[in-house]
Amino acid sequence: MAISDRTGTHSLDPQPMSKFERMIRERIEYTPEDPRAWYYLGSFLRSHGKLDEAEEALVMSLELEALNPDALVHLALIYNRTGRIEDAGSMWRWAHALKCGRWSQLIGNHER
Numbered sequence: 001m002a003i004s005d006r007t008g009t010h011s012l013d014p015q016p017m018s019k020f021e022r023m024i025r026e027r028i029e030y031t032p033e034d035p036r037a038w039y040y041l042g043s044f045l046r047s048h049g050k051l052d053e054a055e056e057a058l059v060m061s062l063e064l065e066a067l068n069p070d071a072l073v074h075l076a077l078i079y080n081r082t083g084r085i086e087d088a089g090s091m092w093r094w095a096h097a098l099k100c101g102r103w104s105q106l107i108g109n110h111e112r
Contacts (some may be wrong), residue, residue: 020044035065043074051078069098 027037040059042057054102055078061071076091 020062033064035061038064039068039071039074042071046078051082054078056059067098069095071100 010070015074021041022042024037024041027034028041031037038057038061042054042061045054045057055075058071058075058078062068062075065071070094071093076095078089079091091098
């Protein structure tokens, strides 16, 4: 929404959508099963302080591609910032295990 006055037109939106965010959201609209698009949206939103929306996008990315350590790191950062320290630790450990190729060991430890 915008208003006009003698100084010009002004947006009433607190944070107008950037060109990049609009492009990613359009990509998701056309290919909602693309985990990378959800990841890019989530990481972008996190970097702009939109943590709730970022978490939703990153979770969707992980639902589509469970073994994405980068999405896990972004979730860990969100959880840490919002005081969910145990969840943040779990995401960090999972991401580290994936990066080090030890994810099968981590899964085995959870099944016991």
